[in-house]
Amino acid sequence: IRVAALSVRFVIRVGVWYNQTGYT
Secondary structure (H helix, E strand, C coil): CCHHHHHHHHHHHHHHHHHHHCCC
16 A cells, blocks of 8 residues: 555645745
């Protein structure tokens, strides 16, 4: 199962989205 990989990618996506919105 590659659920871990999906979770990691999701977390990275959220981090990038936060950086774009500028919430920091």
